Amino acid sequence: MTLYLIRDDDGNATTDPTRLERAYLPLLDAGIPLNFSIVPEVRLDTLGPDGRREAFLNPSTTAKNACATLERRTPLAEWLRAHRGQVGVMMHGLSHERRRGGTEFGALSTSEAVRLMVRGLDVLERALDVCPRGFVAPWDAFCRESLGVATSAFDLVSTGYVDRIRLAPRSWASHLVERVSGAGVVAAGRGWVVRHPGCVFTADTRGGDVDGILSRISADALVCVVVLHHWMFWGSGEPHPVIVELAQRLRGKGVCRVDRVIEELDSLAPGWALRRAAGRGAQRILGGGWNRLGVGESGATRDFSGGRA
Numbered sequence: 037m038t039l040y041l042i043r044d045d046d047g048n049a050t051t052d053p054t055r056l057e058r059a060y061l062p063l064l065d066a067g068i069p070l071n072f073s074i075v076p077e078v079r080l081d082t083l084g085p086d087g088r089r090e091a092f093l094n095p096s097t098t099a100k101n102a103c104a105t106l107e108r109r110t111p112l113a114e115w116l117r118a119h120r121g122q123v124g125v126m127m128h129g130l131s132h133e134r135r136r137g138g139t140e141f142g143a144l145s146t147s148e149a150v151r152l153m154v155r156g157l158d159v160l161e162r163a164l165d166v167c168p169r170g171f172v173a174p175w176d177a178f179c180r181e182s183l184g185v186a187t188s189a190f191d192l193v194s195t196g197y198v199d200r201i202r203l204a205p206r207s208w209a210s211h212l213v214e215r216v217s218g219a220g221v222v223a224a225g226r227g228w229v230v231r232h233p234g235c236v237f238t239a240d241t242r243g244g245d246v247d248g249i250l251s252r253i254s255a256d257a258l259v260c261v262v263v264l265h266h267w268m269f270w271g272s273g274e275p276h277p278v279i280v281e282l283a284q285r286l287r288g289k290g291v292c293r294v295d296r297v298i299e300e301l302d303s304l305a306p307g308w309a310l311r312r313a314a315g316r317g318a319q320r321i322l323g324g325g326w327n328r329l330g331v332g333e334s335g336a337t338r339d340f341s342g343g344r345a
């Protein structure tokens with residue numbers, strides 16, 4: 037069975053939770069869990085490649101301060117705390133600014149990445165009373181150093197394509213298995229790097245295409261990550277056809293909050309990636325479903341994963 041993780045990016049202190057809730061009402065009403073990857077301390081003067089202010093910044097927010105920090109009394113923080121039973125929270129960078137090379141985490145030293153992540157975790161924990169276990173880099177941009185810190189600090193890192201060269205050598209076998217199987221999950225650091233197929237749902241996607249897209253992106257995936265951006269879907273007062281269709285198609289499927297996804301991945305047979313890669317060959321890996329990865333089997337300890345807390 038494929039697990040589904042719905043990830044909404046770019047929520048921040050300027051985000052209007054009333055509008056956010058309205059955009060996702062079909063999913064919320066269907067009892068489908070959502071995960072919000074939140075920018076802890078959003079930079080207010082960040083511009084997109086077109087020179088315009090980033091679309092995830094509330095246009096009515098003036099940039100008299102450099103950043104807007106998520107605080108306990110911030111409306112979005114209050115909404116997230118009130119909906120804790122249905123929504124999960126991940127950390128989306130620290131400020132979502134183009135710090136270096138057009139990205140926030142794409143060109144950092146280890147000490148710089150540590151400093152940003154510690155600050156972000158501190159902000160989110162104070163505002164939300166939870167310490168997020170998942171991380172999303174703005175624009176999915178990591179360097180080897182920042183990915184190393186992220187996989188040491190978080191149980192789940194959600195990203196697009198991940199190069200082997202950006203991973204520690206102890207993750208290379210797991211990475212090979214991921215490339216062959218298309219399962220989208222690599223054991224790394226203290227937990228898991230979970231790949232997504234890109235931003236396949238946008239405001240231009242037709243509702244009638246949603247089912248086919250879901251089938252395609254979930255075909256081989258152990259965890260099918262559905263990446264959404266609320267600011268693409270909240271243009272009109274009515275729910276967007278993509279969100280309406282997702283609510284219908286995902287009802288009754290294994291849609292989870294991020295903490296549950298981590299638990300399910302942790303329950304995989306210890307050492308599944310290495311044993312499958314080394315001993316059973318690609319044909320077995322290419323079979324369908326969870327069983328190809330040895331769910332429920334017991335075996336050697338996951339000695340390639342590094343020290344997991």
Ligand SMILES: [Zn+2]
Nearest residue numbers: 045046174175
């Ligand atoms: Zn973003």
